[in-house]
Amino acid sequence: MTVQAMGAAAAAAPSREEMLLASRAVGGGERELRLSVPSIHCGGCLQAIERSLGRLEGVTAVRANLTTKSVTVRWREGASPPPIAARLDAIGHAAHLAGSDGARPDAAFAELVRMLAVAGFASANIMAFSVSVWAGAGGEYRHLFHLLSAAIALPVLLYSGRAFYRSAWAALRHGRTNMDVPITIGVGLAFAMSFYDLFADGPHAYFDAAVMLLFFLLIGRTLDHMMRAKARTMIADLAKLAPRGATVLHPDGTAGYLPLEAIAPGMTVLVAAGERVPADGRVLSGQAELDRSLITGESAPVAIGPGAMVEAGTLNLGEPLRIAATATADGSFLAEMVRLIAAAEAGRAGYRRIADRAAGLYAPVVHSAALLAFIGWLAATGDWHLAATVAVAVLIITCPCALGLAVPIVQVIAARRLVERGIMLRDGAGLERLAEADLVVFDKTGTLTTGRPELIDAERADPAALALAAALAVHSRHPQAQALAAAQAARGDPRPAVDELREIAGCGIEARAAGSTLRLGRADWAAPDAAELAADAPRTVLARDGRPIAVFTFREMLRPGAGPALSMLTAQGLGVEIVSGDHDRAVRSVADALGVQRFAADVRPAGKLARLAELAAQGHRPLMVGDGLNDAPALARAHVSMAPASAVDVGRNAADFVFLRDDLRAVPFAIAVAQRARVLVRENFALAVLYNAIALPFAIAGLVTPLAAALAMSGSSLIVVANAMRLHGRMPRARTRPAPPERQPAPAAMVAAAGPGR
């Protein structure tokens, strides 16, 4: 299922009432609303949207945002908001209410940027004095310049250093150590030592080094935060694609639209054709077929009637249903999945990020080196002050400037490359874990396949029979009927006229044309006498007066790029297996089509979890790719996980990566970027270690002056950043060629032709 189809089927444009509820008053008698518009992709879109909305009655300001793909609109408070969403829809941009409030600035990020700015401007000013000292200013001047530097450095260290002190304190309090501990100790000691020297009239002062250190480290910290904030916003915006309410029939006969949380057991809920079931319940009336692919992974619709139990999230393909809700959010299938997810996530909590692992090794080495230098110099010279100066120089020169930048700069660039391909990354740890993946476990329905059937050999079917079948099929929401109609529409033949159309749930469509009865549907219903048609392949029969005219066979439509994606994964040396909740036959045919040897069918959510635990026990690090509710626990349990944008909310929230485009080649591409990023991170660590290996002996020998420290620190940081930039360059194996021609209609054509489903 494509994002567009999902948007069209599940969430109509927000109504005026919804927009009014989501908007906020901004003073001056105006209200403001932020809408997420995923289709914005160029300057032209910005212009079209701003012009078009700007002409609406009552709108005072419009601002489209290309970075966050959203539109902020203000209007004069009146009886009703302008038809913003409808107008956007009319110009071809589907809008939905933004899940996150982008208008409210991210407070933590704003604080980081302020700290960064203060540190940046302060280090520039201190450097002006330091350069004078290095250039030879002596005596009185030197003392004055050091004094001024101290005056700038003290407030800056207190203000901009908070992020590090807080984090270091939190780590120490829990008996751990992280990168911020050596930073805090280094900065603190450097300032204290220099401050003492200021009055003891020592020759050196490290105020510039301390402030510059904070500046470089804050750059890394800010980039890291920026990357995660952006991904969070976009993933939160996606959440609003799903419906947020349902039509409830009250006992007095009136109907009202209630939010999902307000639906209580015993309420009667109306589920129209093409809507998702809002809560678990029992069918009171109506015959229909339900698409359960997003919930259980079954690709074939299931026929249900009065008395049947239905799960929240299944899609009604047939007649309107009346359902008595049996469970609220707590007692539903969804809640069971959420419990499994919580348990599964605990199994992954032990993962330590590479920077923390490096800090665990690094901090003890640096601190013992500084201590040994202090003791050594004290023993050799008996001079406390000299020994302390050397120890501080050791701490400063080894302070993890380059280490602090080594990871975030690479991950920011990697995240950017992924975003260009429509892949959202939740946080940097996911990237590190993805690079370690050695096996990919795919869900089938909705992940390897689109969850929709396609007609086999459409080009060889008899055009007249196909046109006749399509004439019936366009009136049904059944996936096979839609596939038939789409295949016929792609050929462009005219459809004959039929009348007296009616759909019989679980059987097919009946109509009359030219004095005979036409039936399109199950073989034993359309042509009861033709016993030879009862076969195992999913098929639909067109019959005239009980005699079969044509038989249409279907298979599941593969997701675009599925074939190339799997061969790329194999080429990357990763194993592939399919674990699906669907029936054996459906899984086997997809596995055969894609050349996958290992697959498992009829797997319950707990079974998927067990399979991943088993793989982990064998020493594998599986990447789970899935979209359904039944995959969500497995997504949370897997070493690393990806979900398509069409996945259920819970699945997207459990996944480390979300890919927004249909093409499955996002998976090998993300792995290639992650592996490349890992190489660069390791190179960066190697560079940082090399730098320390060279600089440390000089520092211990007492040869490091503040000038040397400043040069070494900025030099090593620049090298690390330059190395990370190489991720922008050529990517071996990841550069994909244009899709090879595949035997399936373009997804766009499918969506366009799927008339009744929209």
Next chain:
Amino acid sequence: MSILVWLVPVSFALGAVGLAAFLWSLRSGQYQDLDGAAERVLFDDEDEPGR
């Protein structure tokens, strides 16, 4: 030495002005859509999108 009485405060003041300007630009939302800003420079029409 006496020239420093002027130059040092001037250099401080310039630094502070730069910092203030940056914080102002940050607060007024000029970094909220960097991709969009790159496109907007190409727009021909004069009408300003309101903010």
